[in-house]
Amino acid sequence: MNPSIKGIATVALALLLTNPVAALPQKTNQPVTVAKSQPSKDTLIVPGERVGPITRTTTKQDLVKLFGASHLVDKTISGPEGMxxxxxxxxxxxxxxxxxxxWNDNTRTKPLDVRNLGSAWKTREGIGVGTPLSELRKKLGDFKLYGLAWDYGGTILLDSSRLSRYQGKLILRVNADPNAAQKYPNDYQAVSGDSTFSSSNxxxxxxxxxxxEIIVALNPSQ
Structure with missing residues:
Protein backbone atom coordinates (compact mmCIF):
# COMPACT_ATOMS: atom_id res chain seq x y z
CA MET A 1 0.00 0.00 0.00
CA ASN A 2 1.33 3.41 -0.92
CA PRO A 3 1.55 5.14 2.53
CA SER A 4 0.57 8.60 1.32
CA ILE A 5 -2.55 7.33 -0.42
CA LYS A 6 -3.69 5.33 2.59
CA GLY A 7 -2.96 8.27 4.89
CA ILE A 8 -5.11 10.65 2.88
CA ALA A 9 -7.83 8.08 2.41
CA THR A 10 -8.08 7.44 6.14
CA VAL A 11 -8.97 11.01 6.98
CA ALA A 12 -9.56 11.44 3.56
CA LEU A 13 -9.96 14.06 0.69
CA ALA A 14 -14.87 21.55 -3.23
CA LEU A 15 -16.96 25.04 -4.32
CA LEU A 16 -18.32 28.08 -5.97
CA LEU A 17 -16.62 31.43 -6.32
CA THR A 18 -18.65 34.56 -5.88
CA ASN A 19 -19.78 36.12 -9.13
CA PRO A 20 -19.39 39.80 -9.75
CA VAL A 21 -22.93 41.09 -9.83
CA ALA A 22 -24.08 43.89 -12.05
CA ALA A 23 -25.55 46.95 -10.39
CA LEU A 24 -29.29 47.14 -10.17
CA PRO A 25 -30.98 49.65 -12.46
CA GLN A 26 -31.26 53.02 -10.74
CA LYS A 27 -32.82 56.37 -11.46
CA THR A 28 -30.51 59.07 -12.74
CA ASN A 29 -28.40 60.84 -10.07
CA GLN A 30 -29.24 58.26 -7.43
CA PRO A 31 -26.56 56.09 -5.79
CA VAL A 32 -25.95 52.72 -7.38
CA THR A 33 -26.96 49.74 -5.27
CA VAL A 34 -25.08 46.51 -5.86
CA ALA A 35 -27.11 43.33 -5.65
CA LYS A 36 -26.18 40.79 -3.03
CA SER A 37 -23.61 38.44 -4.48
CA GLN A 38 -24.61 34.85 -5.24
CA PRO A 39 -22.39 31.79 -5.58
CA SER A 40 -21.31 31.33 -9.19
CA LYS A 41 -21.18 28.06 -11.05
CA ASP A 42 -17.40 27.95 -11.02
CA THR A 43 -16.51 24.30 -10.46
CA LEU A 44 -12.72 24.32 -10.59
CA ILE A 45 -10.69 21.89 -8.49
CA VAL A 46 -7.18 23.03 -7.55
CA PRO A 47 -5.63 20.05 -5.72
CA GLY A 48 -4.28 20.95 -2.30
CA GLU A 49 -5.63 24.50 -2.52
CA ARG A 50 -9.35 24.82 -3.10
CA VAL A 51 -12.57 23.47 -4.54
CA GLY A 52 -14.33 26.62 -5.76
CA PRO A 53 -14.29 28.99 -2.75
CA ILE A 54 -13.65 26.21 -0.25
CA THR A 55 -10.04 26.56 0.85
CA ARG A 56 -7.74 25.33 3.60
CA THR A 57 -9.13 27.99 5.98
CA THR A 58 -12.86 27.62 5.23
CA THR A 59 -15.07 27.01 8.30
CA LYS A 60 -18.62 25.75 8.69
CA GLN A 61 -19.75 29.35 9.19
CA ASP A 62 -18.08 30.25 5.90
CA LEU A 63 -20.11 27.52 4.21
CA VAL A 64 -23.29 29.07 5.60
CA LYS A 65 -22.30 32.44 4.10
CA LEU A 66 -21.34 30.88 0.76
CA PHE A 67 -24.27 28.54 0.21
CA GLY A 68 -26.93 29.23 2.84
CA ALA A 69 -27.81 27.09 5.84
CA SER A 70 -30.67 25.39 3.99
CA HIS A 71 -28.17 23.72 1.64
CA LEU A 72 -26.05 22.24 4.45
CA VAL A 73 -26.44 19.03 6.45
CA ASP A 74 -24.00 18.11 9.22
CA LYS A 75 -23.19 14.44 9.63
CA THR A 76 -20.60 12.01 10.94
CA ILE A 77 -18.84 9.58 8.60
CA SER A 78 -16.68 6.51 9.20
CA GLY A 79 -13.11 6.16 8.01
CA PRO A 80 -11.91 3.39 5.66
CA GLU A 81 -12.31 -0.13 7.01
CA GLY A 82 -14.55 1.36 9.70
CA MET A 83 -11.60 2.96 11.47
CA TRP A 103 -13.49 18.35 9.03
CA ASN A 104 -10.44 18.01 11.25
CA ASP A 105 -12.61 17.84 14.39
CA ASN A 106 -16.08 18.54 15.71
CA THR A 107 -15.52 22.32 15.79
CA ARG A 108 -15.87 22.26 11.98
CA THR A 109 -13.28 25.03 11.60
CA LYS A 110 -10.57 23.24 9.57
CA PRO A 111 -11.35 21.10 6.51
CA LEU A 112 -9.37 17.90 6.01
CA ASP A 113 -10.69 17.25 2.53
CA VAL A 114 -13.56 17.64 0.10
CA ARG A 115 -15.14 14.55 -1.45
CA ASN A 116 -18.34 13.09 -2.96
CA LEU A 117 -17.94 15.65 -5.71
CA GLY A 118 -20.65 15.85 -8.35
CA SER A 119 -19.89 15.44 -12.04
CA ALA A 120 -19.69 19.22 -12.64
CA TRP A 121 -16.39 19.51 -10.73
CA LYS A 122 -13.25 19.39 -12.86
CA THR A 123 -9.51 19.90 -12.47
CA ARG A 124 -7.68 22.23 -14.84
CA GLU A 125 -6.90 19.13 -16.88
CA GLY A 126 -10.62 18.48 -17.34
CA ILE A 127 -10.69 15.45 -15.05
CA GLY A 128 -13.96 14.83 -13.21
CA VAL A 129 -16.27 12.09 -12.00
CA GLY A 130 -17.35 10.10 -15.04
CA THR A 131 -14.15 10.61 -17.06
CA PRO A 132 -13.52 7.30 -18.91
CA LEU A 133 -10.27 5.37 -18.60
CA SER A 134 -9.31 6.15 -22.19
CA GLU A 135 -9.47 9.89 -21.46
CA LEU A 136 -7.62 9.47 -18.18
CA ARG A 137 -4.77 7.78 -20.04
CA LYS A 138 -4.57 10.71 -22.44
CA LYS A 139 -4.20 13.11 -19.54
CA LEU A 140 -2.17 10.99 -17.11
CA GLY A 141 -0.17 8.78 -19.44
CA ASP A 142 0.17 5.05 -18.76
CA PHE A 143 -0.26 4.95 -14.98
CA LYS A 144 -0.68 2.28 -12.32
CA LEU A 145 -3.72 1.68 -10.13
CA TYR A 146 -4.94 -0.70 -7.47
CA GLY A 147 -7.18 -3.60 -8.40
CA LEU A 148 -10.96 -3.50 -7.97
CA ALA A 149 -13.25 -4.86 -5.25
CA TRP A 150 -11.60 -3.84 -1.96
CA ASP A 151 -11.49 -0.76 0.27
CA TYR A 152 -8.89 1.06 -1.87
CA GLY A 153 -9.94 -0.56 -5.12
CA GLY A 154 -9.40 1.45 -8.30
CA THR A 155 -7.20 4.09 -6.63
CA ILE A 156 -4.80 5.64 -9.14
CA LEU A 157 -1.14 5.89 -8.14
CA LEU A 158 -0.52 9.47 -9.14
CA ASP A 159 3.22 9.18 -8.58
CA SER A 160 3.28 6.86 -11.61
CA SER A 161 1.50 9.43 -13.81
CA ARG A 162 2.05 12.79 -15.47
CA LEU A 163 0.20 14.34 -12.53
CA SER A 164 2.68 13.22 -9.89
CA ARG A 165 2.74 16.83 -8.62
CA TYR A 166 -0.73 16.14 -7.18
CA GLN A 167 0.51 13.26 -5.02
CA GLY A 168 -0.71 13.85 -1.46
CA LYS A 169 -3.17 16.49 -2.67
CA LEU A 170 -5.61 14.48 -4.74
CA ILE A 171 -7.10 10.98 -4.75
CA LEU A 172 -8.63 9.61 -7.95
CA ARG A 173 -10.50 6.32 -7.87
CA VAL A 174 -12.05 4.47 -10.81
CA ASN A 175 -14.72 1.78 -10.90
CA ALA A 176 -16.31 -0.54 -13.43
CA ASP A 177 -19.84 -0.51 -14.81
CA PRO A 178 -22.31 -1.92 -12.24
CA ASN A 179 -22.87 -5.16 -14.18
CA ALA A 180 -19.28 -5.64 -15.40
CA ALA A 181 -18.44 -8.38 -12.88
CA GLN A 182 -21.39 -10.47 -14.13
CA LYS A 183 -20.87 -9.79 -17.84
CA TYR A 184 -17.09 -10.13 -17.88
CA PRO A 185 -16.16 -12.21 -14.81
CA ASN A 186 -12.76 -13.31 -16.10
CA ASP A 187 -11.65 -9.79 -16.98
CA TYR A 188 -13.03 -8.43 -13.72
CA GLN A 189 -11.23 -10.99 -11.59
CA ALA A 190 -8.00 -10.45 -13.52
CA VAL A 191 -7.80 -6.81 -12.33
CA SER A 192 -9.25 -7.21 -8.82
CA GLY A 193 -7.66 -7.32 -5.38
CA ASP A 194 -4.84 -5.73 -3.40
CA SER A 195 -2.35 -5.52 -6.27
CA THR A 196 -1.30 -2.85 -8.75
CA PHE A 197 -2.04 -3.00 -12.46
CA SER A 198 -1.06 -0.96 -15.48
CA SER A 199 -3.78 1.23 -16.98
CA SER A 200 -2.89 -0.36 -20.34
CA ASN A 201 -3.85 -3.85 -19.10
CA GLU A 213 -14.47 9.35 -6.87
CA ILE A 214 -12.35 12.45 -6.33
CA ILE A 215 -10.99 13.47 -2.93
CA VAL A 216 -9.24 16.82 -2.65
CA ALA A 217 -6.90 17.10 0.32
CA LEU A 218 -6.80 20.55 1.94
CA ASN A 219 -5.22 19.91 5.35
CA PRO A 220 -4.06 16.29 5.28
CA SER A 221 -3.14 14.74 8.62
CA GLN A 222 0.53 14.41 9.43
Whole structure:
Protein backbone atom coordinates (compact mmCIF):
# COMPACT_ATOMS: atom_id res chain seq x y z
CA MET A 1 0.00 0.00 0.00
CA ASN A 2 1.33 3.41 -0.92
CA PRO A 3 1.55 5.14 2.53
CA SER A 4 0.57 8.60 1.32
CA ILE A 5 -2.55 7.33 -0.42
CA LYS A 6 -3.69 5.33 2.59
CA GLY A 7 -2.96 8.27 4.89
CA ILE A 8 -5.11 10.65 2.88
CA ALA A 9 -7.83 8.08 2.41
CA THR A 10 -8.08 7.44 6.14
CA VAL A 11 -8.97 11.01 6.98
CA ALA A 12 -9.56 11.44 3.56
CA LEU A 13 -9.96 14.06 0.69
CA ALA A 14 -14.87 21.55 -3.23
CA LEU A 15 -16.96 25.04 -4.32
CA LEU A 16 -18.32 28.08 -5.97
CA LEU A 17 -16.62 31.43 -6.32
CA THR A 18 -18.65 34.56 -5.88
CA ASN A 19 -19.78 36.12 -9.13
CA PRO A 20 -19.39 39.80 -9.75
CA VAL A 21 -22.93 41.09 -9.83
CA ALA A 22 -24.08 43.89 -12.05
CA ALA A 23 -25.55 46.95 -10.39
CA LEU A 24 -29.29 47.14 -10.17
CA PRO A 25 -30.98 49.65 -12.46
CA GLN A 26 -31.26 53.02 -10.74
CA LYS A 27 -32.82 56.37 -11.46
CA THR A 28 -30.51 59.07 -12.74
CA ASN A 29 -28.40 60.84 -10.07
CA GLN A 30 -29.24 58.26 -7.43
CA PRO A 31 -26.56 56.09 -5.79
CA VAL A 32 -25.95 52.72 -7.38
CA THR A 33 -26.96 49.74 -5.27
CA VAL A 34 -25.08 46.51 -5.86
CA ALA A 35 -27.11 43.33 -5.65
CA LYS A 36 -26.18 40.79 -3.03
CA SER A 37 -23.61 38.44 -4.48
CA GLN A 38 -24.61 34.85 -5.24
CA PRO A 39 -22.39 31.79 -5.58
CA SER A 40 -21.31 31.33 -9.19
CA LYS A 41 -21.18 28.06 -11.05
CA ASP A 42 -17.40 27.95 -11.02
CA THR A 43 -16.51 24.30 -10.46
CA LEU A 44 -12.72 24.32 -10.59
CA ILE A 45 -10.69 21.89 -8.49
CA VAL A 46 -7.18 23.03 -7.55
CA PRO A 47 -5.63 20.05 -5.72
CA GLY A 48 -4.28 20.95 -2.30
CA GLU A 49 -5.63 24.50 -2.52
CA ARG A 50 -9.35 24.82 -3.10
CA VAL A 51 -12.57 23.47 -4.54
CA GLY A 52 -14.33 26.62 -5.76
CA PRO A 53 -14.29 28.99 -2.75
CA ILE A 54 -13.65 26.21 -0.25
CA THR A 55 -10.04 26.56 0.85
CA ARG A 56 -7.74 25.33 3.60
CA THR A 57 -9.13 27.99 5.98
CA THR A 58 -12.86 27.62 5.23
CA THR A 59 -15.07 27.01 8.30
CA LYS A 60 -18.62 25.75 8.69
CA GLN A 61 -19.75 29.35 9.19
CA ASP A 62 -18.08 30.25 5.90
CA LEU A 63 -20.11 27.52 4.21
CA VAL A 64 -23.29 29.07 5.60
CA LYS A 65 -22.30 32.44 4.10
CA LEU A 66 -21.34 30.88 0.76
CA PHE A 67 -24.27 28.54 0.21
CA GLY A 68 -26.93 29.23 2.84
CA ALA A 69 -27.81 27.09 5.84
CA SER A 70 -30.67 25.39 3.99
CA HIS A 71 -28.17 23.72 1.64
CA LEU A 72 -26.05 22.24 4.45
CA VAL A 73 -26.44 19.03 6.45
CA ASP A 74 -24.00 18.11 9.22
CA LYS A 75 -23.19 14.44 9.63
CA THR A 76 -20.60 12.01 10.94
CA ILE A 77 -18.84 9.58 8.60
CA SER A 78 -16.68 6.51 9.20
CA GLY A 79 -13.11 6.16 8.01
CA PRO A 80 -11.91 3.39 5.66
CA GLU A 81 -12.31 -0.13 7.01
CA GLY A 82 -14.55 1.36 9.70
CA MET A 83 -11.60 2.96 11.47
CA UNK A 84 -12.42 6.24 13.22
CA UNK A 85 -15.18 8.76 12.61
CA UNK A 86 -15.10 12.29 11.24
CA UNK A 87 -17.37 15.33 11.37
CA UNK A 88 -18.58 16.30 7.91
CA UNK A 89 -20.93 18.75 6.22
CA UNK A 90 -22.90 17.86 3.10
CA UNK A 91 -23.40 20.76 0.67
CA UNK A 92 -26.48 20.07 -1.46
CA UNK A 93 -26.45 21.93 -4.76
CA UNK A 94 -28.00 21.23 -8.15
CA UNK A 95 -26.47 20.51 -11.56
CA UNK A 96 -23.87 18.05 -10.29
CA UNK A 97 -22.26 20.54 -7.89
CA UNK A 98 -22.94 18.86 -4.54
CA UNK A 99 -20.04 17.83 -2.31
CA UNK A 100 -19.03 16.77 1.18
CA UNK A 101 -16.57 18.65 3.41
CA UNK A 102 -14.77 16.48 5.98
CA TRP A 103 -13.49 18.35 9.03
CA ASN A 104 -10.44 18.01 11.25
CA ASP A 105 -12.61 17.84 14.39
CA ASN A 106 -16.08 18.54 15.71
CA THR A 107 -15.52 22.32 15.79
CA ARG A 108 -15.87 22.26 11.98
CA THR A 109 -13.28 25.03 11.60
CA LYS A 110 -10.57 23.24 9.57
CA PRO A 111 -11.35 21.10 6.51
CA LEU A 112 -9.37 17.90 6.01
CA ASP A 113 -10.69 17.25 2.53
CA VAL A 114 -13.56 17.64 0.10
CA ARG A 115 -15.14 14.55 -1.45
CA ASN A 116 -18.34 13.09 -2.96
CA LEU A 117 -17.94 15.65 -5.71
CA GLY A 118 -20.65 15.85 -8.35
CA SER A 119 -19.89 15.44 -12.04
CA ALA A 120 -19.69 19.22 -12.64
CA TRP A 121 -16.39 19.51 -10.73
CA LYS A 122 -13.25 19.39 -12.86
CA THR A 123 -9.51 19.90 -12.47
CA ARG A 124 -7.68 22.23 -14.84
CA GLU A 125 -6.90 19.13 -16.88
CA GLY A 126 -10.62 18.48 -17.34
CA ILE A 127 -10.69 15.45 -15.05
CA GLY A 128 -13.96 14.83 -13.21
CA VAL A 129 -16.27 12.09 -12.00
CA GLY A 130 -17.35 10.10 -15.04
CA THR A 131 -14.15 10.61 -17.06
CA PRO A 132 -13.52 7.30 -18.91
CA LEU A 133 -10.27 5.37 -18.60
CA SER A 134 -9.31 6.15 -22.19
CA GLU A 135 -9.47 9.89 -21.46
CA LEU A 136 -7.62 9.47 -18.18
CA ARG A 137 -4.77 7.78 -20.04
CA LYS A 138 -4.57 10.71 -22.44
CA LYS A 139 -4.20 13.11 -19.54
CA LEU A 140 -2.17 10.99 -17.11
CA GLY A 141 -0.17 8.78 -19.44
CA ASP A 142 0.17 5.05 -18.76
CA PHE A 143 -0.26 4.95 -14.98
CA LYS A 144 -0.68 2.28 -12.32
CA LEU A 145 -3.72 1.68 -10.13
CA TYR A 146 -4.94 -0.70 -7.47
CA GLY A 147 -7.18 -3.60 -8.40
CA LEU A 148 -10.96 -3.50 -7.97
CA ALA A 149 -13.25 -4.86 -5.25
CA TRP A 150 -11.60 -3.84 -1.96
CA ASP A 151 -11.49 -0.76 0.27
CA TYR A 152 -8.89 1.06 -1.87
CA GLY A 153 -9.94 -0.56 -5.12
CA GLY A 154 -9.40 1.45 -8.30
CA THR A 155 -7.20 4.09 -6.63
CA ILE A 156 -4.80 5.64 -9.14
CA LEU A 157 -1.14 5.89 -8.14
CA LEU A 158 -0.52 9.47 -9.14
CA ASP A 159 3.22 9.18 -8.58
CA SER A 160 3.28 6.86 -11.61
CA SER A 161 1.50 9.43 -13.81
CA ARG A 162 2.05 12.79 -15.47
CA LEU A 163 0.20 14.34 -12.53
CA SER A 164 2.68 13.22 -9.89
CA ARG A 165 2.74 16.83 -8.62
CA TYR A 166 -0.73 16.14 -7.18
CA GLN A 167 0.51 13.26 -5.02
CA GLY A 168 -0.71 13.85 -1.46
CA LYS A 169 -3.17 16.49 -2.67
CA LEU A 170 -5.61 14.48 -4.74
CA ILE A 171 -7.10 10.98 -4.75
CA LEU A 172 -8.63 9.61 -7.95
CA ARG A 173 -10.50 6.32 -7.87
CA VAL A 174 -12.05 4.47 -10.81
CA ASN A 175 -14.72 1.78 -10.90
CA ALA A 176 -16.31 -0.54 -13.43
CA ASP A 177 -19.84 -0.51 -14.81
CA PRO A 178 -22.31 -1.92 -12.24
CA ASN A 179 -22.87 -5.16 -14.18
CA ALA A 180 -19.28 -5.64 -15.40
CA ALA A 181 -18.44 -8.38 -12.88
CA GLN A 182 -21.39 -10.47 -14.13
CA LYS A 183 -20.87 -9.79 -17.84
CA TYR A 184 -17.09 -10.13 -17.88
CA PRO A 185 -16.16 -12.21 -14.81
CA ASN A 186 -12.76 -13.31 -16.10
CA ASP A 187 -11.65 -9.79 -16.98
CA TYR A 188 -13.03 -8.43 -13.72
CA GLN A 189 -11.23 -10.99 -11.59
CA ALA A 190 -8.00 -10.45 -13.52
CA VAL A 191 -7.80 -6.81 -12.33
CA SER A 192 -9.25 -7.21 -8.82
CA GLY A 193 -7.66 -7.32 -5.38
CA ASP A 194 -4.84 -5.73 -3.40
CA SER A 195 -2.35 -5.52 -6.27
CA THR A 196 -1.30 -2.85 -8.75
CA PHE A 197 -2.04 -3.00 -12.46
CA SER A 198 -1.06 -0.96 -15.48
CA SER A 199 -3.78 1.23 -16.98
CA SER A 200 -2.89 -0.36 -20.34
CA ASN A 201 -3.85 -3.85 -19.10
CA UNK A 202 -6.26 -5.24 -21.70
CA UNK A 203 -8.59 -6.66 -19.03
CA UNK A 204 -9.79 -3.12 -18.20
CA UNK A 205 -11.19 -2.54 -21.69
CA UNK A 206 -14.58 -4.35 -21.52
CA UNK A 207 -15.34 -3.23 -17.95
CA UNK A 208 -16.49 0.34 -18.67
CA UNK A 209 -13.92 1.87 -16.33
CA UNK A 210 -14.65 5.48 -15.34
CA UNK A 211 -13.54 7.86 -12.62
CA UNK A 212 -15.89 7.23 -9.69
CA GLU A 213 -14.47 9.35 -6.87
CA ILE A 214 -12.35 12.45 -6.33
CA ILE A 215 -10.99 13.47 -2.93
CA VAL A 216 -9.24 16.82 -2.65
CA ALA A 217 -6.90 17.10 0.32
CA LEU A 218 -6.80 20.55 1.94
CA ASN A 219 -5.22 19.91 5.35
CA PRO A 220 -4.06 16.29 5.28
CA SER A 221 -3.14 14.74 8.62
CA GLN A 222 0.53 14.41 9.43
Missing amino acids: GSFAATQVNLNQGRSLLVV THWKPLGIRLA
